[in-house]
Amino acid sequence: xxxxxxxxxxxxxYIPIYRLPLSEIAKVWGWSxxxxxxxxxxxxxxxSSDEDSVTMAYEAASNAIKxxxxxxxxxxxxxxxxxxxxYAVKPSATIIGEALGITPYTMAxxxxxxxxxxxxxxxxxxxxxxxxxxxxxxxxxxxxxxxxPGDVLEFTAxxxxxxxxxxxxxxxxxxxxxxxxxxxxxxxxxxxATQPYPLHGEGFTGEPAYFYHIENAVRALLExxxxxxxxxxxxxxxxxxxxxxxxxxxxxxxxxDQMKDGLVTPxxxxxxxASALMGLAKVLDKARPGxxxxxxxxxxxxxxxxxxxxxxxxxxxxxxxxxxxxDYLDRKVLIDYGMYSKARSIMHVIK
Amino acid sequence: xxMDLSISRFWRKKVSVYRLYGSRCKACGKxxxxxxxxxxxxxxRDLELIELPKRGKLLxxxxxxxxxxxxxxxxxxxxxxxxxxxxxxxxxLTDVADKNSLKEGIEVxxxxxRTREDRDSGLIYYLLKFRPVMVHR
Amino acid sequence: xxxxxxxxxxxxxxRHYSLSIKDLAAQTAFNxxxxxxxxxxIDYLIFSSALAPLQDNQLDIxxxxxxxxxxxxxxxxxxxxxxxxxLAAIAIAKSLLESHQADKVLVIGAEKLTEYVSSKAYKQxxxxxxxxxxxxxxxxxxxxxxxxxxxxxxxxxVDRETLSYWPALMHSNAKENPYAMLRFAIKPDKVSKSQxxxxxxxxxxAYPIGDGAAAVVVSSKDVxxxxxxKVTAIExxxxxxxxxxxxxxxxxxxxxxxxxKLSSIADISQIDFMEIHDSFTIVAPIILESIGLAExxxxxxxxxxxxxxxxxxxxxxxxxxxxxxxxxPIGATGVYQVAESALQISGEFPGIKVxxxxxxxxxxLNGLGSNSYVALLEGV
Numbered sequence: 001x002x003x004x005x006x007x008x009x010x011x012x013x014y015i016p017i018y019r020l021p022l023s024e025i026a027k028v029w030g031w032s033x034x035x036x037x038x039x040x041x042x043x044x045x046x047x048s049s050d051e052d053s054v055t056m057a058y059e060a061a062s063n064a065i066k067x068x069x070x071x072x073x074x075x076x077x078x079x080x081x082x083x084x085x086x087y088a089v090k091p092s093a094t095i096i097g098e099a100l101g102i103t104p105y106t107m108a109x110x111x112x113x114x115x116x117x118x119x120x121x122x123x124x125x126x127x128x129x130x131x132x133x134x135x136x137x138x139x140x141x142x143x144x145x146x147x148x149p150g151d152v153l154e155f156t157a158x159x160x161x162x163x164x165x166x167x168x169x170x171x172x173x174x175x176x177x178x179x180x181x182x183x184x185x186x187x188x189x190x191x192x193a194t195q196p197y198p199l200h201g202e203g204f205t206g207e208p209a210y211f212y213h214i215e216n217a218v219r220a221l222l223e224x225x226x227x228x229x230x231x232x233x234x235x236x237x238x239x240x241x242x243x244x245x246x247x248x249x250x251x252x253x254x255x256x257d258q259m260k261d262g263l264v265t266p267x268x269x270x271x272x273x274a275s276a277l278m279g280l281a282k283v284l285d286k287a288r289p290g291x292x293x294x295x296x297x298x299x300x301x302x303x304x305x306x307x308x309x310x311x312x313x314x315x316x317x318x319x320x321x322x323x324x325x326x327d328y329l330d331r332k333v334l335i336d337y338g339m340y341s342k343a344r345s346i347m348h349v350i351k
Numbered sequence: 352x353x354m355d356l357s358i359s360r361f362w363r364k365k366v367s368v369y370r371l372y373g374s375r376c377k378a379c380g381k382x383x384x385x386x387x388x389x390x391x392x393x394x395x396r397d398l399e400l401i402e403l404p405k406r407g408k409l410l411x412x413x414x415x416x417x418x419x420x421x422x423x424x425x426x427x428x429x430x431x432x433x434x435x436x437x438x439x440x441x442x443x444l445t446d447v448a449d450k451n452s453l454k455e456g457i458e459v460x461x462x463x464x465r466t467r468e469d470r471d472s473g474l475i476y477y478l479l480k481f482r483p484v485m486v487h488r
Numbered sequence: 489x490x491x492x493x494x495x496x497x498x499x500x501x502x503r504h505y506s507l508s509i510k511d512l513a514a515q516t517a518f519n520x521x522x523x524x525x526x527x528x529x530i531d532y533l534i535f536s537s538a539l540a541p542l543q544d545n546q547l548d549i550x551x552x553x554x555x556x557x558x559x560x561x562x563x564x565x566x567x568x569x570x571x572x573x574x575l576a577a578i579a580i581a582k583s584l585l586e587s588h589q590a591d592k593v594l595v596i597g598a599e600k601l602t603e604y605v606s607s608k609a610y611k612q613x614x615x616x617x618x619x620x621x622x623x624x625x626x627x628x629x630x631x632x633x634x635x636x637x638x639x640x641x642x643x644x645x646v647d648r649e650t651l652s653y654w655p656a657l658m659h660s661n662a663k664e665n666p667y668a669m670l671r672f673a674i675k676p677d678k679v680s681k682s683q684x685x686x687x688x689x690x691x692x693x694a695y696p697i698g699d700g701a702a703a704v705v706v707s708s709k710d711v712x713x714x715x716x717x718k719v720t721a722i723e724x725x726x727x728x729x730x731x732x733x734x735x736x737x738x739x740x741x742x743x744x745x746x747x748x749k750l751s752s753i754a755d756i757s758q759i760d761f762m763e764i765h766d767s768f769t770i771v772a773p774i775i776l777e778s779i780g781l782a783e784x785x786x787x788x789x790x791x792x793x794x795x796x797x798x799x800x801x802x803x804x805x806x807x808x809x810x811x812x813x814x815x816x817p818i819g820a821t822g823v824y825q826v827a828e829s830a831l832q833i834s835g836e837f838p839g840i841k842v843x844x845x846x847x848x849x850x851x852x853l854n855g856l857g858s859n860s861y862v863a864l865l866e867g868v
Contacts, residue, residue, distance in 0.1 A: 017446050049425050050445055054477065058463040059360040086475055095477060099369040099463050131361070207476055331485055333448035349424040351470050361624060368624060383733060385620050391728055411632035411642070411731075412833065415627065416687040419611030422626035430686075432632045432731055439732040441635070445624050450687075455642055466625050476624050 002249035004130030007172020008309070009070065010165035010318065012063025013281040014056045014142075015268055015328035019043040022155050024337045029150045037156045037338065040242025045271030046335065047144045047159035049343050053082040054092045054234040057142040058099050060161035060274075062140070063322035067173070068165035072100050076134030079121025081273045083114055084144045088193060096140070107134070113350050114189060115238060117141070118162070118273040123305055125166040126176050136167040141273030141297075148197040149346055156241050159271025162277035173315040174284060174293070176307055178225050182217040183303030190301070196235070205300065210240065213304035214248050221294070224312025229253035233291040236262030236279040238269045238298035254294075261286055267329055280309075282325035289313040355421065356469040361476055368478050371461060372406055373438060374398040382438040387416055405461035406484065407435040412444060412453045421467060433459055446482035458484040491585045492715035492868065495523035495705035496827045501815025503602045504699040509537065509544045510556045512701035513598040517557050520594065520703040529711060532590040533564040536577035536597035537819040540566070543600045548791070553596065563590075570616045570854030571767065572724075573597065574822020575743035575861035578706065579722040585708040592711055597823030598701035609697055616855045618730050630694055630768065632856055634686035635731055637770035640738055641688070644785030648688055652679035653792040654700045654769050655692050655812050661798075662809025663838030667828070669698045669815035676792075693769040701815030702824040716834040716868045719826075722863040723750040723760075729858030740778045742860035743853055747779045750862045759803040760845040761832060763825035765811040765852050775851060776805070798840055803849070807832060807840040823851040826863065833867045 021043050022036040047056060053226065080093040087206060093108035111117035118141025125137035130308055142161035147153035169175050188209035191198035201209075214237060229235070235254040237245035249259045262279035264271075271278060276297040280297055283293055293309040341347040364385065366372055373384035378395035382440040384403060389396045412431040422428060429444035431453075445464050447453060467476040491689045497519030499512055505749050507515070513535070521527050535550035546552060550564035574597040581593040613629035614622060628734040633808035640646065656676040662668035679692040688700060706719065709710050723855050727742025734741060752754060766772035773787030781803075790796065796805040808814045808828045829848040853860040 040391060048446065048464075048478065054467060055463045055465065087473075098365060099477065101370060279396070327485060345424065351421045351423050351468075355792070358675060364620070366530070368621070391733060403772070409816075411635040411639040413631055413638065413686045413689075414684075415631050415634070416631055416683075417628050418607065418626055419614055419628045420607040421611070422628075428626045428628070430625070430627055430635065432635045437685055441621070441632075441730070441732045443627075455638075456803040478624050 004088050004127050004292065005169050006126040006129040006176055007169045008164050008174040009136065009164040009167045009172050010064040010066065010068025011173070011281045011284045012060045012067060012163045013278050013325045013328060014060040014063070014161040015045045016047040016051055016056065016159050017331055018046040018048060018332050018335045018339070018343060019268070019332045020046050020335055020337070020340045021315055022062040024340070025154055038243070039155055040266050041156055042266065043267055044156060044158035045160050046340050046343050049345065051144065051159070052086045053084045053142040053144055053161070054095050056159065056161035057096050057140045057163065060142065061096060061100055061138055061140055061163040063164045064163040064323040067318040068167070070136060070165065071178045071320070072102045074137045075102045075138050077125060077128060078102060079109060079111050079137065080123060081118025081121050081141045082143050083112065083117070083191070083198070083270060083272055084293050085110055085148060102138070113303065114299035115272045115275060116297045116303055116305060117263055118277055119297035119305045122164060122166065123181060125181055126179065129166055129168060136165055139164045139166060141277040142248050143272035143273040144344070145270060145275060146197045148199065153200060156270040158271050159280055160268060160271030160274040161286050162281045164272040166316045171314055172312060173318050174309050174311045177310050178221065179273055179305060179307045180217050180221045180224060181303060181305045181322070182213055182220060184213070186302035186303055195322045209300060209302045210244055210298055211248055213302050214238065214298050215252060216308040217304035218294065218296050225308050226309065231292060232258060232294045234262055234283045234287065235259050236283060236295045237296045238276045239263060239265035239279065242266040258269055264325065278325060278344065284315065285319060285324040285326060287315060289315060353471045354469055355437070356467060356474050356476065358474065369463065371403040371479055372400050373403045375401045384438055384440050389438040403438065403440070404435045407459060409453065409455060409457050409459050410434050410439065411455065415448050421470060429453070431459070431481060443480045444482065445480040452483060460484045489581045489586045490709070490718040491702050492707050492712040492718050493826070493830045494707050494712055494715050495520035496716065496830055497703040498667045498824065498827055499701045500667050501698045501700035501817055505602065505814055506586050509540060509549070509598050509600045510553055511583045512677050512699060513553050513596045516701040516703035517594060517596050520705050524705045524714070525560060527765060528600065528733065530559070530594050530705065531563065532584055532593040532822060533559060533562050534577045534593055535566045536573040536595065536823055537566060537570050537599050538570055539599055539601065539646050539818055540574050541614055547659045548678050568819065569859050571818055572763065572822060572852045572854040572859045572861050573819035575722070575825065575850060575852035575863060576724070576822065578719065578822060578826050578863065579724060579861060581706045582719055582722055585706060591708050593706045594703065595671045595706060595823055596701065596703045597820035599817035599819045600699045601697045602699055607695055614795050617841045620701050628686065630686035630689050632731055633768040634689045636737060636856060637688055637768070640770055643738060646785060646788050648680050649676065650788045650792050652676035653788070654766065654772050656677050657791060657797055658766065658810045658812040661807055661840050662813030664810050665814055668813055669696050670809070670813040677787045677808045686692065689768060695767050695816035698815040698817060700815055700820045700824065702739045702820050702827045704823060704827050704830065717830040717865050718868050720864045720866050721750055721754040722861065723753070724859065725749060726862040727857040729855055731856055738774060738784065740774060740853060740860060741858035742779045742857040743775060743851065746860040746862045750864060754864050756849060756864055759849050761802070761804040761807055761842040762849040762851065763806055763808060763829050764810065766806065766812045768817055769812070807837070807842055822861065825850045825852060826865070831863060
């Protein structure tokens with residue numbers, strides 16, 4: 001049985017200008033280089049002191065709308081996936097919607113599912129578009145990923161955003177042909193409301209969480225669609241570091257060749273809700289009509305989605321309408337741990 | 352509760368400051384920002400709201416170290432005069448990694464950023480700032 | 489119709505931690521009142537303060553000062569026009585006298601800027617500029633003038649070091665003025681090397697943060713007994729007030745307009761000296777160019793060559809040391825300018841004396857010209 005279908009009309013990403021080399025973190029906390037070299041990440045993207053998940057979402061979504069070429073007022077739902085909301089209570093989605101000229105006749109909400117909240121928004125919109133509830137919807141994943149300073153998580157927790165305008169299959173750049181979601185109660189990573197940083201179960205985040213959920217979601221999608229790993233041109237997985245996505249992909253039967261274009265974490269770290277979705281944006285920047293993409297975001301707590309996406313003819317005309325992920329990857333300024341502490345409010349400044 | 356930032360004063364202006372809405376005078380044709388109730392040039396009240404271009408040229412700029420209270424964590428503050436073609440605006444500048452990169456005539460583009468935050472209540476003002484334009488292949 | 493200044497009180501601009509705004513007001517008011525032989529006949533108090541609600545947590549400052557200085561029952565009103573408040577207060581006093589609403593008006597300009605830390609003063613002084621947009625940003629008090637300074641330097645190809653002759657000249661004048669805050673000489677090359685406030689504006693390019701008060705008694709022709717000077721005419725004009733709104737930001741539109749109005753009602757050709765509003769180094773040349781005392785882009789060069797100074801041709805500019813070095817207690821400044829000019833014309837100014845000074849011009853404006861006031865003072 002095929003699920004509902006919808007199209008990706010526009011895609012957009014945002015990566016802040018600053019990059020912190022992992023060696024800076026190691027220097028401050030006394031780690032040896034081997035500690036971070038094994039993560040296969042060189043630098044992480046750091047949002048400036050005037051940025052947050054909302055401002056990054058604004059730019060990624062603005063790029064997506066430019067590519068979609070639609071009047072923002074046609075967007076009937078904004079789903080904002082993040083685990084770094086500026087306000088614990090008060091929707092971020094309304095700020096984004098107002099700034100982009102989407103309000104007032106739209107649904108708008110902030111989703112929470114650790115790193116796959118943005119993907120939950122994406123999958124929800126497929127159904128909402130297919131049912132006719134909305135003509136277009138905006139799904140965003142954006143995070144100024146937090147980590148306890150000195151925790152191993154600090155090496156990879158990075159900032160970035162990705163956004164997609166979802167609409168009818170007609171005239172779409174790519175069509176989401178099918179999708180599956182697989183979730184269980186698995187406490188591998190969490191943050192209580194008053195804690196500034198998320199904490200994790202260390203090795204428990206691996207096998208019982210990341211690998212178990214992605215593997216099950218992807219296998220279920222392959223079974224449902226009758227496709228084999230070799231049928232896809234690209235495979236994109238959630239990327240907490242450079243190692244995990246390659247390992248999970250290989251285990252499922254995908255090759256490095258299929259995975260390399262969707263990897264962004266090795267260059268900029270783990271942007272949490274934007275992690276796999278930015279990989280998709282990067283692949284769409286390159287993909288040719290007719291190519292097939294497998295996308296598998298993951299969120300702790302825990303769950304994974306698996307999508308089968310097919311690129312259409314109209315992708316080519318959309319590519320140049322906004323900056324590519326590559327443009328943002330190229331735009332970078334290296335900073336030290338002091339600047340990073342200032343940018344992310346790790347140092348306490350009395351205003 | 353101590354609160355330094357006004358909720359309503361910002362809320363009233365949100366469309367203008369989020370989306371760079373200015374006013375065009377139907378009598379003399381001049382554009383100004385943010386919108387007033389009459390044209391500051393000819394006095395006509397026959398105005399229309401227009402969305403201004405979000406890209407322009409930097410005419411002048413400064414790096415402010417004598418920052419007002421509340422701004423210490425974001426110091427220094429970059430501020431510029433920008434020519435949008437149909438009108439000029441002033442705005443904070445951002446993503447200035449090296450202040451020597453600020454030069455007259457460079458292209459700048461509007462991006463949404465945080466400007467002020469209330470110390471006790473945490474209310475945030477989001478505003479358009481301008482940054483040197485991204486190279487877009 | 490001219491009105492007459494017959495009593496003057498001045499306090500040194502500075503950090504008066506031991507005195508409140510009301511104490512400063514009292515000190516200067518008592519001096520001015522003493523010179524006119526006592527408070528009898530004074531029938532109006534015009535107060536001038538812009539920051540009293542913020543620095544002193546006081547509204548109706550004029551009402552409260554009246555009883556604080558023993559004038560309970562007098563009619564009293566505060567006048568606020570930002571940095572131009574002081575000269576606006578004199579203008580209001582003149583109108584009251586001319587319309588026979590009063591015969592003898594006590595004008596007090598007083599301001600505290602040091603009741604809080606400087607970052608709070610910077611935030612309050614940001615209010616001198618249009619709050620519609622700027623209040624959502626973190627610009628402080630020097631951002632707009634910094635944009636203007638760079639624009640001026642680039643447009644006219646004037647270098648930073650040439651502009652530095654202005655603050656050096658002001659310090660040199662203020663050295664002789666007992667009411668000045670910064671009574672020390674500086675070399676021009678020191679200006680660019682001092683602490684940067686808002687690039688290219690340095691600490692020595694900006695007015696100092698200080699408290700002060702000045703008072704004058706202004707009388708009508710009918711009651712004046714011992715006039716120091718007559719206030720022949722005052723004019724004012726509003727302007728766009730924002731560097732972004734002006735097609736030509738290097739001329740203050742409101743000042744040009746006020747100056748033209750004044751020249752249409754009074755002869756302002758033979759001026760011996762001026763007290764102008766040099767809040768920042770860059771504001772001085774733009775004022776001089778706006779009123780035609782220098783060709784556009786040429787004022788800094790003239791200043792560097794020694795024009796406008798004691799050894800130059802008339803008019804001499806800012807014998808007091810100006811806002812730059814005498815100091816700029818916002819709402820009090822215009823009253824300082826008038827009080828010092830009155831003493832200059834009557835030959836009693838205890839600082840730099842202008843030879844045979846008969847006619848002086850006072851220029852005051854808010855921000856970059858939301859409001860400009862121009863006054864002509866003449867000997868009697």
